[in-house]
Amino acid sequence: MTTDDDAIALRLDRDHVFHSWSAQAHLNPLVIAGGLGSTVWDHAGRRYLDFSSQLVNTNIGHQHPRVVAAIQEQAATLTTVAPATANLTRGRAAERVLSHAPDGFSSVFFTNGGADANENAIRMARLHTGRDKVVSAYRSYHGNTGAAVVATGDWRRVPNEYARAHVHHFGPYLYRSEFWATTPEQESERALHHLERVVQAEGPTSVAAILLETIPGTAGVLVPPPGYLAGVRAIADRYGILLILDEVMAGFGRTGQWFAFDSFDVVPDLITFAKGVNSGYVPAGGVILSEPIAKTFDDRVFPGGLTYSGHPLAMGSIVAALDAMADEGIVENAAAIGRDVLGPGLAELAATNPLVGEVRGLGVFWAVELVKDQATREPVDAALMGRIKAGALARGLLPFLADNRVHVVPPCVVTPDEAATGLGLLTEVLAEVA
Known part of the structure; x- marks a missing residue:
């Protein structure tokens, strides 16, 4: 597969596919050609650590x-x-x-x-x-x-x-x-x-x-x-x-x-x-x-x-x-990832980045709420969220964004190393835009 396949996929999508919850003229969707476990990739082989689980649904990971x-x-x-x-x-x-x-x-x-x-x-x-x-x-x-x-x-x-x-x-x-x-x-x-x-x-x-x-x-x-x-x-x-x-x-x-x-x-x-x-x-x-x-x-x-x-x-x-x-103990793995990796890592992010108003969650189900000011708790705007999304994708991290939040929702099969890597990439992005 090549970048030509990505271009064809995108052209066919934009010519013929009507997307949900969207103004159709302003879309530029990411092309996904394959996946395995907690990773997806496009036709050209660009790989992304899936911290979205698509729509928070691939709990068992891709292609189990x-x-x-x-x-x-x-x-x-x-x-x-x-x-x-x-x-x-x-x-x-x-x-x-x-x-x-x-x-x-x-x-x-x-x-x-x-x-x-x-x-x-x-x-x-x-x-x-x-x-x-x-x-x-x-x-x-x-x-x-x-x-x-x-x-x-x-x-x-x-x-x-x-x-x-x-x-x-x-x-x-x-x-x-x-x-x-x-x-x-x-x-x-x-x-x-x-x-x-x-x-x-x-x-x-x-x-x-x-x-x-x-x-x-x-x-x-x-x-x-x-x-x-x-x-x-x-x-x-x-x-x-x-x-x-x-x-x-x-x-x-x-x-x-x-x-x-x-x-x-x-x-x-x-x-x-x-x-x-x-x-x-x-x-x-x-x-x-x-x-x-x-x-x-x-x-x-x-x-x-x-x-x-x-x-x-x-x-x-x-x-x-x-x-x-x-x-395979996948539910237990999700609990351990939340307890040992995501929970502590996100708490550290909240303590060090001025954009983070609050982190909350359990297992592999977390949200990072972003604010312009921690005292007033005014949410960040869509433009900044767009910069966060672009920065994450550029680093090979597929995020889930909603309003003024980054939801940290990898598959339940995510490994400790993958979870730590994803947190590191998110920390880099938020430090860059802060």
Whole structure:
């Protein structure tokens, strides 16, 4: 492969591909031709350490041989089958997913990704409770389908807000507290008070579910303060409301746990997942149903379905990915990388670079919030973020940028040396632009 192939790929992309969340005339996408583990490259052989995991989904890394082989094997056996049929690979995939869920979860509804997982979880909650409203957070992203995008809290909701019955609240974010809090405990207590008042003001008997990302990802890797998620669970129980935890980005190893909520002593009623369950090798997601909700549809038709629900190629990739993660200690590796490399390294960066306002995260799920002034906490602008992206790519580091943040989100298989190298490159870039 040569630079000519890169030019052809870019020309075809710009001539014919319509990109998401973008003004089409201003794009200049990076060409990626291949990858292995934590590294990707273009056709000319320029290599990049992938500190983005693409869209924070390649938890098992690029081209894991067991997952690739499983897809090939399934393709040679049965490439597709209707969702109404029974299929051994689909059953095994459901069994593997449920093996990592808490007790009391009995079934999985497979979807094509995270958005339609949240879409169907909302539908299940409404049908189970007979209520309509869903309370979600302003700092959140739940997907680009009808109900999921309206439940989203960020700017992407506004141009798509053609349906209501969703109510938003402010969740905890101590660095930019909406509650004048000065400690994590205050932030948790006041955020919970605000959430309960929202529920009360909306009318508790009209609220079907509280939908939260266990750790909001695109919104800034906002690790909940002590007691917050347990407090949300208590509010939901008090008013007969279901708790849906969105684990699309945070689940399957990203935080150093199989599910992010495993760190917070809370059990939801519905769990949504995608991304890390098979690292996006084939589009897949789903809803994990607790037994009471599943039983709602024992004798009542669930009015939802997808042509590719439980697609065999996706199911084969899930079985292989989850088996490989368990056998190879990949979740444990993510925890160790966060504890021993990323956490200490980012703390040192925060102590030495005046642009860094705060670092936060777990496992291989971190955000570096950048500010013009550490006292005022004014965010840096898009121009500076553009310089950071250019500097990182020039050094062979593929970053994930969102608003005024650099998200440090390498694959869960990243080695200590790779993590240290990536941190060193990021430190160089931020020192250069500071």
